[in-house]
Amino acid sequence: MNQKFVETVIVVCLASVIFLGTGAVLNAQNSWPHWRGGPQNTGISATALPENLEPLWTFEVKQGFESSAAIVAGWVYAAALDSSLYALELSTGKLKWKYRAQDEIKSSPAVSNGVVYFGDEAGAFHAVDASTGKRLWKFQADAGIISSANFAEDRVLFGSYDNHLYCLLAKDGKLVWKIETEGYVHATPAIANGNAIVAGCDGLMRVVRIRDGVEIKKITAGAYVAASAAVIDDRAYVGTFDNKILCIDLAAGKALWAFDPPQKDFPFYSSAAVSSDILVVGGRDKSVYALHPQTGQPRWMFIAKAKIDSSPVIAGARVFIGAASGELYGFDLSSGKIAWQFETGSSFIAAPAIAEGRLVIGTIDGVLYCFGAN
Numbered sequence: 001m002n003q004k005f006v007e008t009v010i011v012v013c014l015a016s017v018i019f020l021g022t023g024a025v026l027n028a029q030n031s032w033p034h035w036r037g038g039p040q041n042t043g044i045s046a047t048a049l050p051e052n053l054e055p056l057w058t059f060e061v062k063q064g065f066e067s068s069a070a071i072v073a074g075w076v077y078a079a080a081l082d083s084s085l086y087a088l089e090l091s092t093g094k095l096k097w098k099y100r101a102q103d104e105i106k107s108s109p110a111v112s113n114g115v116v117y118f119g120d121e122a123g124a125f126h127a128v129d130a131s132t133g134k135r136l137w138k139f140q141a142d143a144g145i146i147s148s149a150n151f152a153e154d155r156v157l158f159g160s161y162d163n164h165l166y167c168l169l170a171k172d173g174k175l176v177w178k179i180e181t182e183g184y185v186h187a188t189p190a191i192a193n194g195n196a197i198v199a200g201c202d203g204l205m206r207v208v209r210i211r212d213g214v215e216i217k218k219i220t221a222g223a224y225v226a227a228s229a230a231v232i233d234d235r236a237y238v239g240t241f242d243n244k245i246l247c248i249d250l251a252a253g254k255a256l257w258a259f260d261p262p263q264k265d266f267p268f269y270s271s272a273a274v275s276s277d278i279l280v281v282g283g284r285d286k287s288v289y290a291l292h293p294q295t296g297q298p299r300w301m302f303i304a305k306a307k308i309d310s311s312p313v314i315a316g317a318r319v320f321i322g323a324a325s326g327e328l329y330g331f332d333l334s335s336g337k338i339a340w341q342f343e344t345g346s347s348f349i350a351a352p353a354i355a356e357g358r359l360v361i362g363t364i365d366g367v368l369y370c371f372g373a374n
Contacts, residue, residue, distance in 0.1 A: 032355040034110035035068040035148045036271060037313065039191035040231045043273030045354035048316025050373035053330070053340055053359060057093035057370050059086070065362025067108040067148070068311075070116070071355040075130070077116050078360070078368050079105035085118060085126075086368075087133060090358060093370060097133030101126060103144075107158070108188075108350075110149035112170060117156055119145025125158060125166070127173060137173040141166065148188040148228075150196070152210045157196050159185025165198055165206070167213060177213030179206065187228040187271075190236070197250065199225035199238050207250055219253045221246060224267075227311075230274040237293065239268025239281055245289070247296060257296035261285060271311040271351075273319060278333060280319045282308030288321060288329070290336055300336030304329070311351035315359075322348025322361060328369075344369065 036043045063081035070077040075096065076088040081104045087096040103122035110117050115136060116128045123141040128134065147159035156170040165179045183202030190197045195216065199205040201224050207217040223242030230237045235256070236248045243266060245259040266285035273280045278299060279291045284307040290299040306325035313320050318330045318339050324347040330340035346363035353360045362368040 030356050031073065032069075032071040032353040033112065034070060034150060035108035035188065035351060035353075036228060036230070036311070039150055039152070041150075041188060041190040041228050041271065042230045042232060042275070043271065043311060043313050043351070044275060045313055045315040047355070047357065049318070049354060049359060050357060052373065053342070053371040054374040055342070055369055056358070056372050056374065059088055059093045059095070059368040061086070061366040061368075063104075064364040064366045065368060066106045066349045066364065067118075068351040069353040069360045069362065069368070070109045070111045071353050071358065071360060072111045072130070074356065076353075076360050076368075076370070077109040077111060077130070078362060079107065079109050079118055080362070080366065081105065083120065085109060085116065085128060085133075087130070088368075090356060090360075090370070099126075099128050099133045099135070106146045108148040110151070112151045112156070115170070117149040117170075119147065119149075119158060119160070121145075123160065123162065125168070125173070127170070139166075139168055139173040139175070146186050150189050150191050152191050152194070152196070155210060157189050157191070157210070159187060159189065159198060159200070161185070165189060165196065165208065167196075167210065179208055179213060179215060181206065183224070186226045190229050190231040192231040193234070197229055197231055197236055199227070199229055201225065205229065205236060205238070205248060217250065217253050219248055219250075221248075226269050228271040230272050232274055232276065232293070235293075237272050237274050237279055239270065239272065239283075241267035243267055245272065245279070245281060245291065245296070247293065259289070259291055259296040259298075261287065261289060266307070269309040273312040273314045275314060280312045280314065280321075280333075282310060282312060282321055282323075284309065288312070288331065288336075290333075302329075302331065302336050302338075306347075310348040313352045313354050315354045320352045320354065320359060322350070322352070324348065326363070328352075328361065342371070
């Protein structure tokens, strides 16, 4: 047998072991198609970043970025508060096209099968050709959309401030079903085992069968939830406005553990990054917490200069997150020590997007940064 072929197979197999060891389903390709990286919202990148990251380019807009970018096939898709979606070349930051929505965009763009999907504050949900920037279709909800899209086979799902979770056909925007909740649906639904899992501002986590929109379970979260749940091994991990991080057994329909941080008066807006070994999340008490996902026991904690609404992303042996004080941190995942840091001088709400050896993130002042090896 060809020696080169054997070596290639071994490398692929080893990569697969490392890949599956995260306990999460990741994109097979080196891409970041939506704001938590993959359908289960785990916030794990398929590849590590270079040890020494440097700013490669910036792209500036007149209003800020609250949403996170998508990276697919050498292109960056970033949405801003100026009501525009931008397509940029990942290698250079050069603008390819710009698409104008109806209102501010706080929903992170999500890419599937050559189409970019996102919602705006006017309640419009857009499907845009990723190559040309031309609108393919538009669906109108009854209130603003901050939730980002997620995908299940031929369907696209998202939440709205009209208190509904929507499921549409991805090809034409036709409504398949919608579920009414008792509060805003701010979060992005996780997709696992044929179900959509989403917690809302009514303090409930819902498990909805995607095939027909049947609500299988309704689980109390105990408080308002803005964060998106991450799902691994039939467990959902999410922070609440009751200042807790919860691990919910989806099969049993109850919380297995709850982590109460030392500072009691600050809610969690950040969505957790979770593998089988570690959970990392930012808090409005200025802290980054690392917990054991099986028990909720603390592994390490870091105190920043300001609150953290940005959501972390795990890439290799590091985890990256932005702070409201303008620092972008890369922590050693096992110890919590700062492995890399960059000061922007502008607040972060967006989460990093990590793919193709690059980290892309925007600030509230309207600067989109791309970091990589120079």
